[in-house]
Amino acid sequence: xxxxxxxxxxxxxxxxxxxxxxxxxxxxxxxxxxxxxxxxxxxxxxxxxxxxxxxxxxxxxxxxxxxxxxxxxxxxxxxxxxxxxxxxxxxxxxxxxxxxxxxxxxxxxxxxxxxxxxxxxxxxxxxxxxxxxxxxxxxxxxxxxxxxxxxxxxxxxxxxxxxxxxxxxxxxxxxxxxxxxxxxxxxxxxxxxxxxxxxxxxxxxxxxxxxxxxxxxxxxxxxxxxxxxxxxxxxxxxxxxxxxxxxxxx
DNA sequence: AATCGGACCAACCGCCACATG
DNA sequence: CCATGTGGCGGTTGGTCCGAT
Numbered sequence: 001x002x003x004x005x006x007x008x009x010x011x012x013x014x015x016x017x018x019x020x021x022x023x024x025x026x027x028x029x030x031x032x033x034x035x036x037x038x039x040x041x042x043x044x045x046x047x048x049x050x051x052x053x054x055x056x057x058x059x060x061x062x063x064x065x066x067x068x069x070x071x072x073x074x075x076x077x078x079x080x081x082x083x084x085x086x087x088x089x090x091x092x093x094x095x096x097x098x099x100x101x102x103x104x105x106x107x108x109x110x111x112x113x114x115x116x117x118x119x120x121x122x123x124x125x126x127x128x129x130x131x132x133x134x135x136x137x138x139x140x141x142x143x144x145x146x147x148x149x150x151x152x153x154x155x156x157x158x159x160x161x162x163x164x165x166x167x168x169x170x171x172x173x174x175x176x177x178x179x180x181x182x183x184x185x186x187x188x189x190x191x192x193x194x195x196x197x198x199x200x201x202x203x204x205x206x207x208x209x210x211x212x213x214x215x216x217x218x219x220x221x222x223x224x225x226x227x228x229x230x231x232x233x234x235x236x237x238x239x240x241x242x243x244x245x246x247x248x249x250x
Numbered sequence: 251a252a253t254c255g256g257a258c259c260a261a262c263c264g265c266c267a268c269a270t271g
Numbered sequence: 272c273c274a275t276g277t278g279g280c281g282g283t284t285g286g287t288c289c290g291a292t
Binding site: 015016035036037038050051054058087088089090101102105 | 276277278279280281282285286
């Protein structure tokens, strides 16, 4: 027996949302609140899949969304958090008020990833792609190659000591990066087993996203079963918190 | 003016975690 | 404990825009 479809695909619209659909969705959620996405489309008079409604609301229609370019602080924070958490876009988004996981994911893939690659850094591990090449040598070249100037440049060209450190690393784990995390992100970083899995699928199986999200203090919904979180990670979670509106990390 | 290719981003898809009966 | 339903996440796709030729 296969999975039942999330909706009756034959009777649902797909593709770009119209203004009328947006208005219907907004007015329904304003009146009834979020949730129960499966039944929402019918109740709101929309020929859309519930998932599609949820995505449209979260990524585009939510009133608290921030529009426009990412600031240097956001840029910096995304890179730092990615170094800690990997592709946990929802967790990263929870730390950036008004930004969605989808937006951050797109921003990462279109801007930051390319930036890292141009500096000879692996976007996954944040380490030099050529392991035989000293980081400090990279640094000079990268600095001269830099064209745009954001906080990420400061991060990648930062402290020489930090950047060239090579001791005490966990194999295959990017949580030990010398991120030089400042202020509320400053802490000795815990080892996270999911970073060592050979495939994303394995890593995902190891992770406990909702619990982790809860422990990290990120914006999340739903209950949390706080069972298998490493103590170090819990400690880590206590040291960071979602940014307040207008708050900067520097 | 037309065409092409890259960049960007909204939206979709498949899978997983969790809740519930 | 198991089966099922639902919400949520991350990877990917496809449409649109825009600059270069």
